[in-house]
Amino acid sequence: MSKLRDIWKTTSRPEEVADTAFLRALPKAELHLHIEGSLEPELMLKLAERNAVALPYNSVEEVREAYQFTNLQTFLDIYYQSAGVLLNEQDFYDLTWAYLLTCHEQGVVHTELFFDPQTHTERGIDIGVVFDGITRALSDAATQLGITSGLILCFLRHLSEQDAFECFEQAKPYLHHILGVGLDSSEVGHPPSKFERVFAQARDLGLKAVAHAGEEGPPSYIYEALDLLKVDRIDHGVRCLEDEALVERLVEEGIPLTVCPQSNVRLKVFEKMADHTILQMLDRGLMATVNADDPSFFGGYLLDNFQFMANDLAMTRAQAARLAENSIRSSFISGDLENNYLEKLKKVIA
Ligand code: HPA
Numbered sequence: 001m002s003k004l005r006d007i008w009k010t011t012s013r014p015e016e017v018a019d020t021a022f023l024r025a026l027p028k029a030e031l032h033l034h035i036e037g038s039l040e041p042e043l044m045l046k047l048a049e050r051n052a053v054a055l056p057y058n059s060v061e062e063v064r065e066a067y068q069f070t071n072l073q074t075f076l077d078i079y080y081q082s083a084g085v086l087l088n089e090q091d092f093y094d095l096t097w098a099y100l101l102t103c104h105e106q107g108v109v110h111t112e113l114f115f116d117p118q119t120h121t122e123r124g125i126d127i128g129v130v131f132d133g134i135t136r137a138l139s140d141a142a143t144q145l146g147i148t149s150g151l152i153l154c155f156l157r158h159l160s161e162q163d164a165f166e167c168f169e170q171a172k173p174y175l176h177h178i179l180g181v182g183l184d185s186s187e188v189g190h191p192p193s194k195f196e197r198v199f200a201q202a203r204d205l206g207l208k209a210v211a212h213a214g215e216e217g218p219p220s221y222i223y224e225a226l227d228l229l230k231v232d233r234i235d236h237g238v239r240c241l242e243d244e245a246l247v248e249r250l251v252e253e254g255i256p257l258t259v260c261p262q263s264n265v266r267l268k269v270f271e272k273m274a275d276h277t278i279l280q281m282l283d284r285g286l287m288a289t290v291n292a293d294d295p296s297f298f299g300g301y302l303l304d305n306f307q308f309m310a311n312d313l314a315m316t317r318a319q320a321a322r323l324a325e326n327s328i329r330s331s332f333i334s335g336d337l338e339n340n341y342l343e344k345l346k347k348v349i350a
């Protein structure tokens, strides 16, 4: 489809800073979203009560006050604790449905979301309960909201290779529900090489592969994700800019990077949004996309991330359109569906 190449170059008034209406109207795909990270404090407290789970908070304000992070680990400690309120199929449905309603409001037309089964199975919850709740919401979103989606099963890298194999074994009856596997949790000290064999098994079964790399970890982790895990996309990847040869390779191979600007600010990868390098990444020709990561913890969903970039990085309409185009091209959709979204984008930016 050559006529659909580099659509962003046809953006009208390309140098103007993008406004909210334009950003909302852009058809966007979200490729880096942990569904457990979309658990809003209100729903967390409601589920805690419904399931009689004790939490160290008494109000929404207290929960929000606790969301002061100094790095990835300080976030993960609270993130795993909050997931403890998710017990039943309906809980996973409610969590996912709430996220999808926000997608609908924000012009997210397609989402490929992550979930962390080990966070739940290690609490004695059957993996089928997790799958059933999430996939029922995704299916309702397709029919009621017109949102298309896919699911990516993430292994927790702070756990062992053996744990990852056991998780994958439990997931086998449900593989038709997932697009691929991913790798998340505490990055430094847990290089991609630790999961080379389980990723090989997943790829042999026809699954896609993605991995968090180069968020807090060094560029060598990005090389490992590419060479050992043979990933289709790198999640985060912002530290690639420290290695010129790596940047050139990522550009040449067109490897998508699912960047999460507001997450990076809240986890102190960058001190403030004005310091974020995502627009430089675009200028270097990297296939960068914008994503929310864990929106309820970091204070913003996908459209909010675009808005922060317009405010603090003076992101133009052409840059925003390019990021939206990258998101659709970097997704695992293809054929008519991909072309429909690209045609829609072309109309919106004209
Ligand atoms: N990095 C690593 N693991 C995660 C993240 C993240 O940003 N969010 C949820 N799990």
Ligand code: ZN
Residues within 6 Å of the ligand: 032, 034, 184, 212, 235, 293
């Ligand atoms: Zn993430």
